[in-house]
Amino acid sequence: xxxxxxxxxxxxxxxxxxxxxxxxxxxxxxxxxxxxxxxxxxxxxxxxxxxxxxxxxxxxxxxxxxxxxxxxxxxxxxxxxxxxxxxxxxxxxxxxxxxxxxxxxxxxxxxxxxxxxxxxxxxxxxxxxxxxxxxxxxxxxxxxxxxxxxxxxxxxxxxxxxxxxxxxxxxxxxxxxxxxxxxxxxxxxxxxxxxxxxxxxxxxxxxxxxxxxxxxxxxxxxxxxxxxxxxxxxxxxxxxxxxxxxxxxxxxxxxxxxxxxxxxxxxxxxxxxxxxxxxxxxxxxxxxxxxxxxxxxxxxxxxxxxxxxxxxxxxxxxxxxxxxxxxxxxxxxxxxxxxxxxxxxxxxxxxxxxxxxxxxx
Amino acid sequence: xxxxxxxxxxxxxxxxxxxxxxxxxxxxxxxxxxxxxxxxxxxxxxxxxxxxxxxxxxxxxxxxxxxxxxxxxxxxxxxxxxxxxxxxxxxxxxxxxxxxxxxxxxxxxxxxxxxxxxxxxxxxxxxxxxxxxxxxxxxxxxxxxxxxxxxxxxxxxxxxxxxxxxxxxxxxxxxxxxxxxxxxxxxxxxxxxxxxxxxxxxxxxxxxxxxxxxxxxxxxxxxxxxxxxxxxxxxxxxxxxxxxxxxxxxxxxxxxxxxxxxxxxxxxxxxxxxxxxxxxxxxxxxxxxxxxxxxxxxxxxxxxxxxxxxxxxxxxxxxxxxxxxxxxxxxxxxxxxxxxxxxxxxxxxxxxxxxxxxxxxxxxxxxx
Numbered sequence: 001x002x003x004x005x006x007x008x009x010x011x012x013x014x015x016x017x018x019x020x021x022x023x024x025x026x027x028x029x030x031x032x033x034x035x036x037x038x039x040x041x042x043x044x045x046x047x048x049x050x051x052x053x054x055x056x057x058x059x060x061x062x063x064x065x066x067x068x069x070x071x072x073x074x075x076x077x078x079x080x081x082x083x084x085x086x087x088x089x090x091x092x093x094x095x096x097x098x099x100x101x102x103x104x105x106x107x108x109x110x111x112x113x114x115x116x117x118x119x120x121x122x123x124x125x126x127x128x129x130x131x132x133x134x135x136x137x138x139x140x141x142x143x144x145x146x147x148x149x150x151x152x153x154x155x156x157x158x159x160x161x162x163x164x165x166x167x168x169x170x171x172x173x174x175x176x177x178x179x180x181x182x183x184x185x186x187x188x189x190x191x192x193x194x195x196x197x198x199x200x201x202x203x204x205x206x207x208x209x210x211x212x213x214x215x216x217x218x219x220x221x222x223x224x225x226x227x228x229x230x231x232x233x234x235x236x237x238x239x240x241x242x243x244x245x246x247x248x249x250x251x252x253x254x255x256x257x258x259x260x261x262x263x264x265x266x267x268x269x270x271x272x273x274x275x276x277x278x279x280x281x282x283x284x285x286x287x288x289x290x291x292x293x294x295x296x297x298x299x300x301x302x303x304x305x306x307x308x309x310x311x312x313x314x315x316x317x318x319x320x321x322x323x324x325x326x327x328x329x330x331x332x333x334x335x336x337x338x339x340x341x342x343x344x345x346x347x348x349x350x351x352x353x354x355x356x357x358x359x360x361x
Numbered sequence: 362x363x364x365x366x367x368x369x370x371x372x373x374x375x376x377x378x379x380x381x382x383x384x385x386x387x388x389x390x391x392x393x394x395x396x397x398x399x400x401x402x403x404x405x406x407x408x409x410x411x412x413x414x415x416x417x418x419x420x421x422x423x424x425x426x427x428x429x430x431x432x433x434x435x436x437x438x439x440x441x442x443x444x445x446x447x448x449x450x451x452x453x454x455x456x457x458x459x460x461x462x463x464x465x466x467x468x469x470x471x472x473x474x475x476x477x478x479x480x481x482x483x484x485x486x487x488x489x490x491x492x493x494x495x496x497x498x499x500x501x502x503x504x505x506x507x508x509x510x511x512x513x514x515x516x517x518x519x520x521x522x523x524x525x526x527x528x529x530x531x532x533x534x535x536x537x538x539x540x541x542x543x544x545x546x547x548x549x550x551x552x553x554x555x556x557x558x559x560x561x562x563x564x565x566x567x568x569x570x571x572x573x574x575x576x577x578x579x580x581x582x583x584x585x586x587x588x589x590x591x592x593x594x595x596x597x598x599x600x601x602x603x604x605x606x607x608x609x610x611x612x613x614x615x616x617x618x619x620x621x622x623x624x625x626x627x628x629x630x631x632x633x634x635x636x637x638x639x640x641x642x643x644x645x646x647x648x649x650x651x652x653x654x655x656x657x658x659x660x661x662x663x664x665x666x667x668x669x670x671x672x673x674x675x676x677x678x679x680x681x682x683x684x685x686x687x688x689x690x691x692x693x694x695x696x697x698x699x700x701x702x703x704x705x706x707x708x709x710x711x712x713x714x715x716x717x718x719x720x721x722x723x724x725x726x727x728x729x
Contacts, residue, residue: 173698175695235549
């Protein structure tokens, strides 16, 4: 099994907290969030399985090559562009979210644009590297952050303030059917596999589809933690009052014997790392997909090409940061999540069709 | 190539610094607010008397180095008060170290706690793990204590509530976020420990105020506070006095954990309380026989049963629910949360309580 694939999926699972997934699920906790969470596991597993199984017929190829094998070139380019937009927006929303929270809680006097600019420097300089190097970076980030994040999560479940009754109260509305937004938010957890559209080119071997069970279990556990911990701490009724329920919850834990009594600074630091890693991966993929859309006369190898793309990404992010505040960003995140699920299904379906055609031919 | 990259980085950093200055203030230009109190205002046209306790740093940390200054302001809103207080001092107020919020008893009796707490929850820089308490006679006089045993201002409160120093079942501690949760949660009512100034710069914390969603309804005396605490914190170092013949004996329990179940028995909702007590006998007025521990256990169970029943019946009569029976009911009954809640509101006054205590004594202490 390819460990870098596991890292990518896992990174995406962890980063859900800054991508407004808990907010959306908590918002609909009495209106179908339970079903959304339960339904997302088989949907996610099915998508991962299909993608891995089909991709294994195209060793060391990316989405571009796969699409070219079944579709006319220009339709393929349109789809690639759409996919690149998805990846760019995914990174952009995480960026706006983490920049907004870190500025609000670490240095409130700094203007948002300034904070985002600082993040952008790091992101662009890392994302411009080759795919393999980006993967190494992800590995390092996870190795540093995951033990401490696990510590916070375990600490939360052991905490006296973790109220199982509040969680069970929410669980009692299991009969409500999920909304589309809730379902999209819940399935987001599993969407780390879609990084394969580019990363597959760097893999010698397609990861084995047998690992899908691991992802199903892991995803369910992380989804449960990210949904239930804020509810257990802030109450079934009161939790939706908060704009950032997870930040408030991290601040509600006390480590008596830690270096710092409050968990919040540690949490923000860890999540800055996790979201930086995730944004770097997403933008790296987005720029790579865009490169494939260029006319063939343009050389891929030119280093300037990537920089132009990243400059473009950065300026769009800054413009968005300039025009949006925390509420609008949440709305943008919601719309983006709604579009993500169908476009992901479409891409996976196309890959599946391509794989079948290759087998028959 | 490398030099070029470095140049790019430097240019970017320079460009970044041009984006805006920072509002950083040095530590010598800040006042740290360690505790805050809200009382009803003495003036007729104003609502609150807000007091902040500003720590004065001392060069060495020793007993009695708890210098502070209090600044008060009468206003209609807490936010306004803090702004005006800023104009009365020469340094920037830093609320990041605010760890105790004392609300005057009168204000808790008057009610509208949601409005009082709003500012504390809304501010991003106030810790959610700050302790909330009710102050007797009022909040300001609790802040204005200068016990010679303190190393830092207000540290006495922090040590007591944090159960870092003293560990006792009489102290109930309530975090800001938990108070807020209880104000909003249907089926779990807010509580506030009562901090009483007892003269000589000392305090006593052994009572707890029970609130409905708005104001104070009941004050528990120390004995009931202890019973409540077994359901709330499940704290150790617990003592229980059991009457025996003409005298009594005292159980010292390492851990008391109260749990309860809600069942439907023949159309009637029954709540069964199950306190589990493991302990030893610490004091007795008449000789105690080691061989008759089982007998003492039964005696203790009988007495605990009576007391716990009395306690929950009081809660039921006042129609408040600090233990969370309602929340448990909601957690066991599927369906629309509003309907479930309505049903519970009708049910609660008629609920039947039962107590099934389980006492295990392991020793009679050093005397056999």
